[in-house]
Amino acid sequence: MPNAFDNHDHSHCATTGLAQAETILAARNQRLTPVRRETLRILLSEHRALGAYDVLERLADAGFGKQPPVAYRALEFLVDQGFAHKITRLNAFAACMHPDTDHAPVFLICRICHALAETAATPVRTALNATAHAVGFTVERSSIEAVGRCPNCKDAA
Amino acid sequence: MPNAFDNHDHSHCATTGLAQAETILAARNQRLTPVRRETLRILLSEHRALGAYDVLERLADAGFGKQPPVAYRALEFLVDQGFAHKITRLNAFAACMHPDTDHAPVFLICRICHALAETAATPVRTALNATAHAVGFTVERSSIEAVGRCPNCKDAA
DNA sequence: TAGAATACGTTATGATATAACATGTCAACA
DNA sequence: TGTTGACATGTTATATCATAACGTATTCTA
Incomplete structure (x- = not known):
């Protein structure tokens, strides 16, 4: 499994991550709605943590709501479901790189x-x-x- | 050495902590000014983390300034000198229980x-x-x- | 004691996060 | 198949955490 410090085919990270989320959430009867999906795509598009307001700005650009709760709610959902983590030191969020396995990373x-x-x-x-x-x-x-x-x-x- | 979960003579924590700080800072040619001393006393008075605004309120009660930088600056000094830690998960600060030894607690x-x-x-x-x-x-x-x-x-x- | 460095206080603002409520969407089922 | 209830989204408003910038006061040192 590549890590963020390797050179790797990064487009792969996003497509795989989204596909994993689809599958896992379907099995849990949870909905990967458009805002949630876009939020996850945004996080997966970088191997770094993004602040909620950065995510919000990109969501707004993509046609979603412009107010903080839009981003915070989608992020909370992804964190709860194990597809993202909050990096408390940075007050920022990052996509989870292996939602299928062991946690407490x-x-x-x-x-x-x-x-x-x-x-x-x-x-x-x-x-x-x-x-x-x-x-x-x-x-x-x-x-x-x-x-x-x-x-x-x-x-x- | 007692830890926060033991019953212990807690007044001892504050007096020892302040005395240690006096000694160590004197050796470093750093000044334990009244605000800094009071800030450390406030943190030592509890085995829990306090938010900067909680500290600020108590500082104001003790006659110091009422504006956030007063608390943040004293806290920053104490953290830099190893007498306090920031608990990032809580956005809060706590006195260090062994400023003399090993760090990265x-x-x-x-x-x-x-x-x-x-x-x-x-x-x-x-x-x-x-x-x-x-x-x-x-x-x-x-x-x-x-x-x-x-x-x-x-x-x- | 002058000048430099440090500390303290204030105003103002920036950055992060959530409460509360209205509106919209969707699936289950009477 | 239309109603209902659960969930999701959007908005306004506000709470909470943190720092920039600047003036004054104190302390140190040459």
Whole structure:
């Protein structure tokens, strides 16, 4: 599976992502309405996080409503259904790169080019659960977000 | 070392925290001015995260300025110097419980009572670095925040 | 003590997010 | 097949979080 830092056929990401969403949502009897579909397409079109107001602007350009709740509601739906994530450090949203598998992902955010990768969380999550367990805490949800330099920007300041 | 979920002599947290800050800042030639001191005292007075406007209100009550930059600047200073952390998931700030040691902490946020604990990060950070390294990413800073139930609230909904 | 650096206070504005309510769409079924 | 109820979309208005820009005061240091 490619990640955001590889060169890859990016058009593939969007078509695959939309197709996956269609299938999964149909199975759940949930509707991928036009606004929701366009919102997901917008997020899939970049391997970076977009602010709700960026998404809103693009939705408005595509003929949908111009007011914040339009974007926030579509984003909330996609997050609830596992097709997008909120990156709390950035107050921004990104398409999920593997809605079919394991969740509680780790996000790697490039400080230079703003690329965003979503990586395998298992070992990190295991460590987090152990740490929490040691003080009697039960983890329900977690955000693990790292800022740094991606391989393409590793020599930059 | 007690954590937020233990019963402990809480007045101790504030006095120790302030004393530590005095000592460490003096050694760095940094000034713990009255606003900064009061801000730290406010954060230390609770084992939970406070929003900047909550802090601001208490600062105003204590006779300091009433405008947002007053709180944000003091908080920024404390974060820079390692005496407070921003909890991005909550858009809120909390006193650091061990400004003297290892950083890049893990935060455990109780969904029920809003208590906040800052725990040993080493194993989680190790796992995160390994995960990042596998895709060629260099971690510079990270936030690891878990929401769930603390031992005192584990039987609640 | 003059000048530079730092800190504090204010006004104003920007950025992110949601409450509340009206209108529109669609599927189930009486 | 028309009504109903659930869900979705759109709007207005407002809440919440954060910073830019500028003037004044304090502190440090030469």
